[in-house]
Amino acid sequence: MKSKYFKYLLLAFALIVIIFVFSGCMNLTYSVSGYVTDIRGNGIPGVTISFSNNLPSVITSANGYWSQSGLSGNVSVSAYMNGYSFYPPNISVSGPTSSVNFTAYYSVSGSVYNQNGNPIPGVTISFSDSSIPPVITSSNGSWSQTVLSGQVIITPSLSGYLFNPSNFTVNGPENGLNFTGIPLPPNTPSNPTPYNGQTNVATNIVLTWTGGGVKGDTITYSIYFGTNPTPSLVQSGLTSTSYNPGTLSYGTTYYWQIIATDENNDSSSSGLIWSFTTQPKPVNPPNTPSNPSPFNGQTNVSINPTLSWTGGGPNGDTITYSIYFGTNPNSQLVQSGLTSTSYNPGTLSYGTTYYWQVVANDVNTGLTTNGPIWSFTTQPKPAPVTYSVSGQITDINGNGIPGVTISFSGGYSSVTTNSNGYWSQSGLTGSVVVTPSLSGYTFSPSSITVTGANNNVNFSGYLNVSGNLSITNQWPLSVLQNGQNVAGQIYSSPAISTDGTVFVGGTGGVFSIQNNTVSYLGGVLNSSNSFVKIWSSPVVDPTNDTVFVGTNDGYIISTQYPFSEVYYIKVSPNPIIGAPLCFNGNVYIVDETGNIYEMSETSMSTSLIAALGYGNEVWASPVTNGTDLFIGTTSGNFYAINLSTGQIDWTYSIGQQQILSTAAIGPNGNIYFAGKDLYSVTPNGQLRWAVNLDGSQVTGSPVVSANGIVYIGTSAGDFYAINSNNGNIIWQDNLSTPIGGISSSALIGNNGVVYVASGWILCALNAGTGTLISDIGLGYNIESSPVLNDGYIYIGCDDGDLYQIQALSTNISSAGWPMFMTNWYHTGLGG
Secondary structure, X not given: OHHHHHHHHHHHHHHHHHHHHHHHHHOOOEEEEEEEEOOOOOEOOOOEEEEOOOOOOEEOOOOOEEEEEEEOOOEEEEEEOOOEEEEOOEEEEOOOEOOOOEEEEEEEEEEEEEOOOOEOOOOEEEEOOOOOOOEEOOOOOEEEEEEEOOOXXXXXXXXXXXXXXXXXXXXXXXXXXXXXXXXXXXXXXXEEEOOOOXXXXXXXXXXXXXXXXOOOOOEEEEEEEEOOOOOEXXXXXXXXXXEOOOOOOOOOEEEEEEEEEEOOOOEEEEOOOEEXXXXXXXXXXXXXXXXXXXXXXXXXXXXXXXXXXXXXXXXOOOEEEEEEEEOOOOOEEEEEEEOOOEEOOOOOOOOOEEEEEEEEEEOOOOOEEEOOOEEEEEOOOOOOOOEEEEEEEEOOOOOEOOOOEEEEOOOOOOEEOOOOOEEEEEEEOOOEEEEEEOOOEEXXXXXXXXXXXXXXXXXXEEEOOOOOOEEEEEEEOOEEEOOEEEOOOOOOOXXXXXXXXXXXXXXXXEEEEEOOEEEEXXXXXXXXXXXXXXXXXXXXXXXXXXXXXXOOOOEEEEEEOOOOOEEEEEOOOOOOOOOOEEEOOEEEEEOXXXXXXXXXXXXXXXXXXXXXXXXXXXXXXXXXXXXXXXXXXXXXXXXXXXXXXOOXXXXXXXOOOOOOOOOEEOOOOOEEEEOOEEEEEOXXXXXXXXXXXXXOOOOOOOEEOOOOEEEEEOOOOEEEEEEOOOOOEEEEEEOOEOOEOOOOOOEEEOOOEEEEEEOOEEEEEEOOOOOEEEEEEOOOOOOOOOXXXXXXXXXXXXXXXXXXXXXXXXXXXXXXXXXXXOOOOOOOEOO
16 A cells, blocks of 8 residues: 555656756747837837846837747836836736737926916816816916827917917927917907997987907006097096097087007007097077066065076077066066076066066077066065164364254254254164254264164264464563573473463573563573573473473473472483473473483482383373373384383384374373374274375374364374274365474364464364364464463464464363373373
8 A cells, every 4th residue: 555655656756857857948938019009009119118027128119019039937018218108007928928018198298478478377278189188277377288199289278368379289298388378459349339420410429339358357448539530539547338528519520439458468459430420500499488586476576686587598509688577568678688597677666566578599590489478576565664863962172062953864853952962863764864053063074874773973063163363472582692692493382380371491491471471490501501402391280380391401490389499400311302291299201312210299309210222212202191101202113101110011113104293192092193104002002093194204293182083284284184983084184385384283272173383374273174264474484382271372483482372262172182292281191
């Protein structure tokens, strides 16, 4: 049994040995072959066929064929060529075969840019082989595809663009397949309305067209329009496809062109130049006048209506209107050629029916249209509205004048002023003229027109004074000097004490006249042993009959009743030209340089209380309202100096004008002063008004009547009466003489006579009218201001004489500021 098993074992071993030997001796190998083609079966030459097991590679022939022998065992075969991929990637063989075939796919890539070299993303890259999916350019414009096989046409596409080239044809891998995208311009404007060459087009046509773009960009339009075949630009940046050229002219050919612009890519398309002709001008009559105001049949219409209506015409022509108006239905033509649609018939009658018609006329065509006849009725006459008026009539002194007849126009009964000069009247209507009258009087104003209630219909009454001025005495004012009588000009204004003694300054000193006897009180000698001139006016303190007067070398000369002793007080090293001012026991002196001194009347002690400073030369005299001292200077400044503190409370400047004259203070406290103009200021220095005189310098003080009239003269001889309330000139006289004008202040008498000197002539005038009553010539030019007391005027003259003149008044006015320094004492106190 063992031997049988062993025999089989030996036999198997022998068979293995035989096979091994046979195999080694025969060396067994095999060959393989195949093709590399594209998907259409076209051979791909030059493909490298590689084998595992370190076998050498082979290259495909022109028809893509390849073969290799000497393979043994299992071998992996793969294909390779740059730019290609192959399917399948590799094939395993273990024996001879002729179908080791590969399909070749290749890669392509490129970019899409615009004409400026900027990338265009979103472009679709399509391939002629529908089995190859399209690709889209990235944000940098690049694209690529790896699954091409065979010949393929590559085409880009994107709405709104053309591409150059339009496509590429490839048969193998390629890079740099680049396209240039060219934006498509907007659509060329087309389909115009009105169509090209259209006629009879309405003048209010709106132009339209078809436009737009191919890729949805914003398209704007520039409009060229006009009557020239080459129209001008009229609008740009329009986003709609319509344009309103406004109302066009009739029968006119217009040309227009649209240029479309793509705002995104700055491309444009120009349309054709189209044309159309508007309709001929229609010939239509004017519109029928309508919508009347007042409306037809309206009642209770104002007697001062304005008639109006709606008119016009359809052609835009000029339309004029003819108006027929009256109380008859067949009214008469009252106006033609009216271009407005309103008419003012003036003031109509109450409770009356009026008829009116408007006829419209086309000026261009001559066609007319008649409106209907309309009517209206005015309001009934209203009951009259009455009112009352009243007032007062006063004389120059502010006293009421009784017994004055007040008459009224319109048939109203007259009234008479009562004992205080008051009057009143009621039941007046409309406009009424009020006129006062009284025998022997003149009134200012002569009449006043009233139209409604008024409680200040006031008049001033002036006596119609008659008579003649006459010289009753003439006293030469001279002084013995070096054995000779010396006289000279008298600038000083006389003052009168309580016992009637007249004081005045002259060339040699101070003089007094008592009982027609001239006495020389005294004077000051200068270093040359000559008497110092006195230009200052004397001042009398009526409480103690003490007289003060300044000299041109800074002294105050003083005397007291019975005027037997004379005192000399040196106050300033500078001349004292203005009069001193007595107030509350003190004397206030202003020297020529503007230094202000206060001197006690009892002790005669003097102190400087204020200095106006360099350039403020003073010729005027100070006045006071009890609180402030007022003084003007040649520099044009007017000062208010506080008497208690010596401080300047306020200053008012009149510029380059000199203030040479003394101020006046009215009954209500307002202050009046002059340079070349007359000024009125309030007590706190606020300007009330200024009035231009004749441009000449004023040297005399203004005077103010109790009834509010300011009188002032100029060096040119013009004499003015001015309303103190508003500065209006009431009347003006020229009183100039060959040797001069007005150098001094006027004087207001208690019977309404104003006295003023011009040149060498003293005049008496009616204060209300300026009418000359009488005049008288003196020896020479008059620069002294007059004073009036007990029926006599005292006034100095440049011939060195003091004149006493029989006046037409018994005394100065009892109120206001009637003369230089307010009264014959020259107290200078007012307000």
